[in-house]
Amino acid sequence: MTDNTIIRFEGVTKQYDDDPAVLDSVSFEIERGKFYTLLGPSGCGKTTILRLIAGFTEASQGEIYFNGKMINHVPANERQVNTVFQDYALFPHLNVFENVAFGLRIKKMKNAQIQQKVKEELKFVNLEGYETREIKEMSGGQRQRVAIARAIVNEPEVILLDEPLSALDLKLRTEMQYELRELQRRLGITFIFVTHDQEEALAMSDEIFVLNKGKIQQSGTPTDIYDEPINRFVADFIGESNIVPGKMIQDFKVEFVGKQFECVDRGFNPNESVEIVIRPEDLEITKKDQGKLKVRVDSQLFRGVHYEICCYDEAGNEWLVHSTKKAVVGDEIGLYFDPEAIHVMRFGETEEEFDKRLEAYNEDGHAN
C-alpha cells in the first residue's frame, strides 16, 4: 500500500443466497487522482464493485478500506463518493440548477453559497446559462454533464461512473470520452469508470482492471494490458488477437504451426505448452515464400484505414491481418512478423506470478 492509496479491497467476496459468488475474493488498490476503468463482459461484477464502494451493498466477506479506514459498515451517505449512473438518474421535475443543487440543499447549505457553487460547477461542465432548462429539454450529452456537475458539486474524493456513455451515439460518445478525461485531469480527483467497451477503456484510463466471472484477470496501464495480456481471455477481450497453441522450446525459442521461431520471451520450462498471441497489426503480408508462415486468404474487408484479411494456415488456424496492402481472396501469401510481435502466454498463471516473470525479464535488460 502506498501513501497515495485511497481505496483498498482485501479479499472481498459478494454472494447472493446460495448462488455462485458474484465477486470472488477480489483484492486491489486505487490511488488518489487517477482515472481507473473496470472493464469486462456483462455480469462479471463491475457494478457490484461500484456498489460496494458507494455503500449500496455490503460485502459477504473481506474488507474495504477508504483512506486507510475500514468502511464495510459505513452508510452510503457518510462516504466521500458520488455516483454517476448509466441513466444519469436526474430528477425530471427539477430544472438543471435544482438537479445540481439537490445534494447541497440536503446538506442545508446557505442559499447564497448554493447559488455560487452550482454556477461554478455548471460553468466547469460547459453548461453556463442552462440553469432554468428542464431536463427533458436537454440532449443526451448535456444530461450527462448535468449528472457530472451534480456529482462534483459535493466535492467527493472519488466519483464512480457506471457506463455513463452507453446511451450516447458513437460521435457524441467519443466527444464525451475526451471531455470526461479532461474533466478528471482538471478536477484531479479519482474517477472509477465502468464499461464493457475495450476501446473506451484503452482510450481513457490511467489504469484498467479487466474482470471476468467475479475475478480480476489483470490490472495495469492500457499499454501493459494491450502489449502483455496475461491470458487468452484478456488477449481476446482487449483488441483483436490471433491466438494459437504453441510450445516454448527454450528461452527465446518458441514453436507453433510446426515451426520454430525466435522470440523475446524466457523463464518457461523446456518444452512447456503455451499459447501464442500475435496482434493483427503486427503481421505483414509478403509473397508466399518470403514470410515466416504460409497462409491462404479466405476473406477480406476494407475497414477505411486498413484491410482486414482473414487467412488460414495449413494446420487450420485462423490468422487475422490488418494491412494497408490489399490481398486476393484464394491466393497463398506469406506472413512476416518480428520476434517482438510474438507474445507467449503461460496457462493458468496468476497475476502475481506473471508480474514476477515480467519483472525478472525486464531487469535482464529486455524491456520493450
Ligand SMILES: Nc1ncnc2c1ncn2[C@@H]1O[C@H](COP(=O)(O)OP(=O)(O)OP(=O)(O)O)[C@@H](O)[C@H]1O
Ligand atoms: N440483488 C442481486 N441479487 C442476485 N444477484 C445479483 C444481484 N445484483 C447483481 N446480481 C448478479 O451479480 C452478477 C454481477 O452483476 P453486476 O451488475 O455487478 O455485473 P456487471 O459486470 O456490472 O454487468 P453489466 O455490464 O451487465 O452491468 C450478475 O450475474 C447479476 O445477475
